[in-house]
Amino acid sequence: MRELQIVDAAELAAAYAAAHYVVMLDGDALRLRVGQPAADLEAYWPAERYGFITAWNPASEPHSDSANKSADALLVAELDAAGIRRQSAWAEDAEGRWREPGWLLADLDDSRSATLAQAYGQAGVLAWTRGQPVRLRMLLHRPGNAGAGTGMGEFIDWVDD
Numbered sequence: 779m780r781e782l783q784i785v786d787a788a789e790l791a792a793a794y795a796a797a798h799y800v801v802m803l804d805g806d807a808l809r810l811r812v813g814q815p816a817a818d819l820e821a822y823w824p825a826e827r828y829g830f831i832t833a834w835n836p837a838s839e840p841h842s843d844s845a846n847k848s849a850d851a852l853l854v855a856e857l858d859a860a861g862i863r864r865q866s867a868w869a870e871d872a873e874g875r876w877r878e879p880g881w882l883l884a885d886l887d888d889s890r891s892a893t894l895a896q897a898y899g900q901a902g903v904l905a906w907t908r909g910q911p912v913r914l915r916m917l918l919h920r921p922g923n924a925g926a927g928t929g930m931g932e933f934i935d936w937v938d939d
Contacts, residue, residue: 787901788923790838791916791934793871794902799830799912801867801882810904812914813933820908823865825884828912829891829905830867832880836899850879853898862886892917892937 799810801819808819816828833849835841841849857864863884870877883891888905895903895917902916913933920936 787916787918787921790901790918791914794869794916795914795934797869797871799867799869799904801865803865810912812904813911815909815911816906819882823882823884824908825863826908827885827887827905828908829883829886829903830869830880831883831891831895831898831903832869832878832900833898834878834880838901846879849898853881853894856894857881857883888915891915 795812797812801808801810801823803819803822806822808816808822810816810819810830819828831853833853834846836849854864864881865884866879867882868877868879886894891903891905892915901918902914904912905915906912911933913935915935917937919938
């Protein structure tokens, strides 16, 4: 497992919570937002649990496309070997300056999702149960200033919660 060195975990969580997440299903782009239900997605692709994970840019540090694609290929091979259902997805900032490919996963328990994300150097994942709002699960310890100014604090979980 990679050790993450995050300068400001609260700032990172706020950026993740504000990001837009998009899943492609049969040519339709279905949008996800932390703190909001995903009823359209859940009706379109039924599962009991959902999650979003990426292997791109470990430790939230930019990496080359080739390094990111290699990490993604390893993640896909691991997901496929475990028989985990997945759909192509991505995360992007509200201004469209940053975009990071990833995967929407079905019926993966929280501990397995966290283990996978940590193995690929990720600080957080999306995870939620059908019918509930999308949640951000930060794989870091809660800093003292967590949730300050985001308005999303109730939808962000930390490893020590």
